[in-house]
Amino acid sequence: MxxxxxxxxxxxxxxxxxxxxxxxxxxxxxxxxxxxxKNQVLIQGYKFQPDILTIQKGDTVTWTNQDSVKHNATNNSFDTGLLSKGQSAQQTFNETGTFDYFCTPHPYMKGKIIVKEEL
Ligand SMILES: [Cu+2]
The missing domain is CATH 1.20.5 (Single alpha-helices involved in coiled-coils or other helix-helix interfaces)
Structure with a gap:
C-alpha cells in the first residue's frame, strides 16, 4: 500500500x-x-538588412555596419551617428508605430522599424 x-x-x-x-x-x-x-540590422552593400524589422515595444535594435564606407541610420527622432566598418549602435523603441529611417550620406538607403505592443 x-x-x-x-x-x-x-x-x-x-x-x-x-x-x-x-x-x-x-x-x-x-x-x-x-x-x-533578431533585433539586429546589418548595413551591408548600401542596404539595411532586413530593411523592415518588426519588434516589440521596449525592444532595442542594433545596427552594425559591415561596409567599408560609413553609414548611419537616422530620422527625426533618432540618429545612430556615422558608423565605420564593424561599428554598432543601438536604439530603444518605447513607442508603438512605424519608424522610417534612412542613411544621411546615402538617402536612397531606407529602412523601417515597426514597433508593436505585443509580438
Ligand atoms: Cu549609407
Missing part, C-alpha cells in the same frame, strides 16, 4: 517535470530570439 502511494507520487512528479520542460521550451522559442539575435 505504501509502495503504491510512493509510485503515484513519483509518476506525478515525472509528469510535472515533463510538462514544465515543454512549457519552458515553448517560451524560449516564442520570446528569447526576438529580444536578442
Amino acid at each position: 505504501k509502495n503504491k502511494l510512493l509510485f503515484k507520487c513519483l509518476v506525478t512528479v515525472i509528469i510535472l517535470v515533463i510538462l514544465n520542460g515543454c512549457n519552458a521550451k515553448q517560451d524560449e522559442t516564442l520570446h528569447t530570439p526576438a529580444r536578442t539575435e
Whole structure:
C-alpha cells in the first residue's frame, strides 16, 4: 500500500517535470530570439538588412555596419551617428508605430522599424 502511494507520487512528479520542460521550451522559442539575435540590422552593400524589422515595444535594435564606407541610420527622432566598418549602435523603441529611417550620406538607403505592443 505504501509502495503504491510512493509510485503515484513519483509518476506525478515525472509528469510535472515533463510538462514544465515543454512549457519552458515553448517560451524560449516564442520570446528569447526576438529580444536578442533578431533585433539586429546589418548595413551591408548600401542596404539595411532586413530593411523592415518588426519588434516589440521596449525592444532595442542594433545596427552594425559591415561596409567599408560609413553609414548611419537616422530620422527625426533618432540618429545612430556615422558608423565605420564593424561599428554598432543601438536604439530603444518605447513607442508603438512605424519608424522610417534612412542613411544621411546615402538617402536612397531606407529602412523601417515597426514597433508593436505585443509580438
Ligand atoms: Cu549609407
